[in-house]
Amino acid sequence: xxxxxxxxxxxxxxxxxxxxxxxxxxxxxxxxxxxxxxxxxxxxxxxxxxxxxxxxxxxxxxxxxxxxxxxxxxxxxxxxxxxxxxxxxxxxxxxxxxxxxxxxxxxxxxxxxxxxxxxxxxxxxxxxxxxxxxxxxxxxxxxxxxxxxxxxxxxxxxxxxxxxxxxxxxxxxxxxxxxxxxxxxxxxxxxxxxxxxxxxxxxxxxxxxxxxxxxxxxxxxxxxxxxxxxxxxxxxxxxxxxxxxxxxxxxxxxxxxxxxxxxxxxxxxxxxxxxxxxxxxxxxxxxxxxxxxxxxxxxxxxxxxxxxxxxxxxxxxxxxxxxxxxxxxxxxxxxxxxxxxxxxxxxxxxxxxx
Amino acid sequence: xxxxxxxxxxxxxxxxxxxxxxxxxxxxxxxxxxxxxxxxxxxxxxxxxxxxxxxxxxxxxxxxxxxxxxxxxxxxxxxxxxxxxxxxxxxxxxxxxxxxxxxxxxxxxxxxxxxxxxxxxxxxxxxxxxxxxxxxxxxxxxxxxxxxxxxxxxxxxxxxxxxxxxxxxxxxxxxxxxxxxxxxxxxxxxxxxxxxxxxxxxxxxxxxxxxxxxxxxxxxxxxxxxxxxxxxxxxxxxxxxxxxxxxxxxxxxxxxxxxxxxxxxxxxxxxxxxxxxxxxxxxxxxxxxxxxxxxxxxxxxxxxxxxxxxxxxxxxxxxxxxxxxxxxxxxxxxxxxxxxxxxxxxxxxxxxxx
Numbered sequence: 001x002x003x004x005x006x007x008x009x010x011x012x013x014x015x016x017x018x019x020x021x022x023x024x025x026x027x028x029x030x031x032x033x034x035x036x037x038x039x040x041x042x043x044x045x046x047x048x049x050x051x052x053x054x055x056x057x058x059x060x061x062x063x064x065x066x067x068x069x070x071x072x073x074x075x076x077x078x079x080x081x082x083x084x085x086x087x088x089x090x091x092x093x094x095x096x097x098x099x100x101x102x103x104x105x106x107x108x109x110x111x112x113x114x115x116x117x118x119x120x121x122x123x124x125x126x127x128x129x130x131x132x133x134x135x136x137x138x139x140x141x142x143x144x145x146x147x148x149x150x151x152x153x154x155x156x157x158x159x160x161x162x163x164x165x166x167x168x169x170x171x172x173x174x175x176x177x178x179x180x181x182x183x184x185x186x187x188x189x190x191x192x193x194x195x196x197x198x199x200x201x202x203x204x205x206x207x208x209x210x211x212x213x214x215x216x217x218x219x220x221x222x223x224x225x226x227x228x229x230x231x232x233x234x235x236x237x238x239x240x241x242x243x244x245x246x247x248x249x250x251x252x253x254x255x256x257x258x259x260x261x262x263x264x265x266x267x268x269x270x271x272x273x274x275x276x277x278x279x280x281x282x283x284x285x286x287x288x289x290x291x292x293x294x295x296x297x298x299x300x301x302x303x304x305x306x307x308x309x310x311x312x313x314x315x316x317x318x319x320x321x322x323x324x325x326x327x328x329x330x331x332x333x334x335x336x337x338x339x340x341x342x343x344x345x346x347x348x349x350x351x352x353x354x
Numbered sequence: 355x356x357x358x359x360x361x362x363x364x365x366x367x368x369x370x371x372x373x374x375x376x377x378x379x380x381x382x383x384x385x386x387x388x389x390x391x392x393x394x395x396x397x398x399x400x401x402x403x404x405x406x407x408x409x410x411x412x413x414x415x416x417x418x419x420x421x422x423x424x425x426x427x428x429x430x431x432x433x434x435x436x437x438x439x440x441x442x443x444x445x446x447x448x449x450x451x452x453x454x455x456x457x458x459x460x461x462x463x464x465x466x467x468x469x470x471x472x473x474x475x476x477x478x479x480x481x482x483x484x485x486x487x488x489x490x491x492x493x494x495x496x497x498x499x500x501x502x503x504x505x506x507x508x509x510x511x512x513x514x515x516x517x518x519x520x521x522x523x524x525x526x527x528x529x530x531x532x533x534x535x536x537x538x539x540x541x542x543x544x545x546x547x548x549x550x551x552x553x554x555x556x557x558x559x560x561x562x563x564x565x566x567x568x569x570x571x572x573x574x575x576x577x578x579x580x581x582x583x584x585x586x587x588x589x590x591x592x593x594x595x596x597x598x599x600x601x602x603x604x605x606x607x608x609x610x611x612x613x614x615x616x617x618x619x620x621x622x623x624x625x626x627x628x629x630x631x632x633x634x635x636x637x638x639x640x641x642x643x644x645x646x647x648x649x650x651x652x653x654x655x656x657x658x659x660x661x662x663x664x665x666x667x668x669x670x671x672x673x674x675x676x677x678x679x680x681x682x683x684x685x686x687x688x689x690x691x692x693x694x695x696x697x698x699x700x701x702x703x704x705x706x707x708x
Contacts, residue, residue, distance in 0.1 A: 030444055031451050032432070032560035036676065037649060037669025078386070078706040086703040090384055095696030097385050103694070104687045206386035206706065295391060313667065314684075315391025322390065329683035330668075333458045340457070342449030349440040352432040352560065 004153055004251075004280075007160050010258045014048035014286040022047030028343040032352070036337060038311070042289070043334035049262050049287050056171040057262070057335050060107035060328050062321035063162060063252050064091060064098055064176035065245035067115035068137030070146070071223070072181040076216045078206045081137075084180045085118035091178070091320075092125035098176055098320035105328040107174060109321070112162060114155060115244030132158035134244045141185055141223040145240045152239035152247055156280075159251020163259065172331055173256045174291070175249045176321020177269040180206075183296060186272035188220045188241040190298045192229045193275045194305050201298025203268075205317075234279030242276065249273025250280065257284035262331065264324035267294035267316060271302035278306060291327030292316055358507055358605075358634075361514050364612045368402035368640040376401030382697040386706070390691060392665070396643070397688035403616050403641050410525040411616070411689050414461035414682050416675035417516060417606050418445060418452055418530035419599035421469035422491030424500070425577070426535040430570045432560045435491075438534045439472035445532070445674075446479035452530055452674035459682040461528060463675070466516060468509060469598030470533075486512035488598045495539055495577040499594045506593035506601055510634075513605020517613065526685055527610045528645070529603045530675020531623040534560075537650060540626035542574045542595040544652045546583045547629045548659050555652025557622075559671075588633030596630065603627025604634065611638035616685065618678035621648035621670060625656035632660060645681030646670055 022044040027033060034040055046055040066088050072081045090096045091111045102109045112130045113120050117137040120126055134154050138146040147155070163173065183205035191198045198220040204213055227240035238247050250273040256263040257277075265274045265288050278285045290308035293299060295317040303310055311327045344351050376398045381387060388394055400409040420442050426435045444450045445465045456463045466484040467474050471491040474480055488509050492500040501509070517527065537559035545552045552574040558567055581594035592601050604627040610617040611631075619628045619642050632639045644662035647653060649671040657664055665681045698705050 029451070030441065030449065031672050035560070035670070035672035036451060037671065039668055039670070039680075080704050080707070083704050086701070087384065090696060090701045090703060093696070093701065095384065095694075095701045097383070097390060097691060097695055100690040100694040101687055104683070104690045206389070311668070314393055314665070316389070316393070317391065318385050318389040326393075326684070326687055329458070329687075330680070333455055333680055333683075336454040336458045337451060340449075340454040341451055342444060342447070347440070347444045347447065347449045349444060350434050350437050353434070 004156050007254050007258050008281045011281050011283050013283045015051050016048065018051050019044050019048035022053060022338060025053060026338065029341045030344055030347050030349045039334050039337060042330060043338040046262060046334060050260055054339050055335050057331050059169055059171045060105065061110050061166050061170045062098060062102050062107045062174035062176050062325050063110045063112060064178060064321050065112045065114045065248040066178040067244035068117040069179055069181035069185060069243055070138045070140035071142055071184050071219065073140050074142050074219045076184045076219050077181045078208050079180050081117060081180050084116050084178060087178050088116060088120060089123060092128045096320060097318050097322045098325060101322050101325035105325050107325055107328055110166065112248060114158065114248040130162060138243055141188060141227065141241045142219050145227055146185065146242050147239050149235060149239045152235055155244045155247025156251035159248040160255040163252050163255025167259050171261065172328060173252060173261060173263040174321050174324030174328060175252060175263060175266050175270040175273060176324060177245045177249060177319045179243060179245050182243050182269050184216060184220060185241055185243045185246060186269045187298050188223045189237055189272040189275055190302050191220060192224060192231050192237055192241060194301050196301045201301050203297035234276040238276050246273045246276065250276035253277040253288060254281060254284050257287040262289055263287055264289045264291045264327050266291055266321050266324040267319055268296040268299050269319055271299055274306055275302060292323035358510050361608050361612045362635045365635050365637050367637045369405050370402065372405045373398050373402035376407060376692060379407060380692065383695045384698055384701050384703045393688050393691060396684065397692040400616060400688060404614055408693050409689050411685050413523055413525045414459065415464050415520050415524045416452060416456050416461045416528035416530050416679050417464045417466060418532060418675050419466045419468045419602040420532040421598035422471040423533055423535035423539060423597055424492045424494035425496055425538050425573065427494050428496050428573045430538045430573050431535045432562050433534050435471060435534050438470050438532060441532050442470060442474060443477060446482045450674060451672050451676045452679060455676050455679035459679050461679055461682055464520065466602060468512065468602040484516060492597055495542060495581065495595045496573050499581055500596050501593050503589060503593045506589055509598045509601025510605035513602040514609040517606050517609025521613050525615065526682060527606060527615060527617040528675050528678030528682060529606060529617060529620050529624040529627060530678060531599050531603060531673045533597060533599050536597050536623050538570060538573060539595055539597045539600060540623045541652050542577045543591055543626040543629055544656050545574060546578060546585050546591055546595060548655050550655045555655050557651035588630045592630050600627045600630065604630035607631040607642060608635060608638050611641040616643055617641055618643045618645045618681050620645060620675050620678040621673055622650040622653045623673050625653055628660055629656060646677035
């Protein structure tokens with residue numbers, strides 16, 4: 001069940017019957033009808049995903065996928081490529097944003113090398129890294145395809161395998177990324193998949209200025225012009241203008257969906273992975289929870305295409321899975337409401353006037 | 355230090371020096387500059403409130419203030435007044451929304467009778483209720499003042515006393531309310547204080563229909579016309595068109611501010627209390643954190659007047675302190691980032707290109 005085709009074949013839409021059971025129960029709780037708004041929507045969806053009125057959500061894992069990008073040669077990022085490796089070591093040492101926020105919500109941080117340029121197999125703490133390195137970074141998408149179709153499939157299947165391996169001890173997944181330059185392929189993906197022009201979905205990433213942004217938009221346009229990705233094929237989009245961590249994220253989502261497990265989608269790069277997963281298997285979208293709306297310009301276009309409304313909107317633009325970790329608290333809260341709040345009948349509280 | 359005047363005299367603005375120290379530190383963390391956006395703003399503010407780069411936030415209490423409202427005689431609510439008492443008993447039994455959400459974030463729920471119409475002193479579990487009952491509900495604001503000035507002061511001082519008593523074991527406060535009919539005085543308060551017409555700030559509360567809403571707007575207008583509250587006097591506004599729980603909430607905020615402790619403001623009714631606290635002592639506003647944007651129409655006008663942007667926007671309209679409890683996770687998260695994330699120097703990560 002690790003192959004891409006088998007996994008996709010195994011993914012079912014969420015269960016409307018369980019959603020409806022949850023809806024009935026939530027509507028009878030001791031509060032004005034649906035007074036906890038989107039928290040109740042979330043509780044209802046979790047019931048539909050997990051086929052349960054007591055959705056298991058206690059065991060959480062944020063999977064942070066790291067890889068490098070050949071397009072860095074075009075000078076599209078403010079940071080040198082070596083920062084990808086350095087930040088992976090920072091994750092391993094527990095010193096990054098995702099470590100702090102996963103700690104807050106009680107999630108495990110799972111660090112994956114999907115294709116970092118540097119060799120991490122001899123690094124201090126390498127045993128804390130899952131090694132699924134496809135290659136030493138993608139090729140430069142401004143000059144040709146990012147990767148071969150075989151590499152694209154391998155990146156997806158790595159994500160699927162990780163979801164399967166973690167699944168025995170994980171109720172809720174979160175996606176995360178690290179990769180200097182990866183807002184560029186992500187912008188290319190959202191432009192390709194939605195048809196929104198590159199200039200509308202390409203943003204400042206880690207903080208480039210207006211002149212650098214104008215250059216980055218040209219690079220995205222060039223990547224689209226040279227590669228001509230098929231907007232209806234997740235595999236074509238991924239291989240031509242993707243990244244190894246983006247493929248890993250897409251695979252993780254498919255793997256979670258195949259297990260009926262919710263997966264919190266982080267920000268812009270995770271959104272690109274989610275678009276690939278949606279193209280490969282529209283039903284997988286049912287298991288995605290949009291954790292937050294990123295400050296990166298193109299994120300809203302992604303959310304629109306996914307048909308999701310983000311839970312949080314806090315001007316985050318870090319990635320790593322930080323937004324997913326923050327939103328895990330809301331998943332816990334939604335399940336608490338579903339499972340702990342009394343109904344009018346149970347608590348002997350008078351109902352509204354007819 | 356329990357008196358209103360002494361407490362107000364004791365409240366200082368937050369410390370800009372500590373805010374700046376936090377800003378410097380947060381700007382040096384291993385992430386693109388300010389990439390965790392509003393979470394970093396919050397961390398910086400918490401440092402300024404608590405005068406510390408390690409703001410204590412572990413011990414949390416949501417204080418849920420309950421009271422009844424004479425204006426229910428005008429037929430402005432969908433629920434009978436007895437629900438106030440019934441819901442207090444539901445809080446005591448642990449079966450309400452606030453119990454579930456406070457449990458999720460690790461907060462204590464402190465239930466206060468500020469003026470419930472029913473006598474709660476002989477109820478099952480009454481020992482779990484703080485008894486500060488000013489009277490058996492307010493008078494009908496559509497016919498005259500809600501309460502005397504002495505009662506208004508007593509409600510504020512009850513809140514101050516509770517903040518002081520809890521203070522020894524509480525780092526972060528949250529406000530909450532229960533009181534059938536209390537969106538009506540809250541709408542009157544925001545209209546009086548901001549000058550925005552009643553029709554713009556009066557909402558459906560627990561879920562009345564359009565015809566009932568038109569009537570409710572008339573009742574709010576009548577309360578304003580009959581009472582003529584002075585929009586610059588917190589005490590005049592509270593006594594003429596307030597509620598006992600609204601006074602208690604305002605007092606709790608003042609008491610928290612006097613101790614340099616952050617206080618998460620819940621939704622629409624807590625916002626009315628926050629407006630009273632702001633009128634009484636503008637510096638107290640520095641210690642308020644707007645937890646969420648309520649679905650109730652007038653809440654945005656309150657947030658604007660308070661000068662606050664809400665952390666969450668999830669269509670909540672329950673009250674009880676539920677939004678405050680949800681946002682306590684973000685307070686924890688902000689402090690985790692401030693205290694746990696490595697700087698570029700500590701982690702030996704390369705900085706951005708100049």
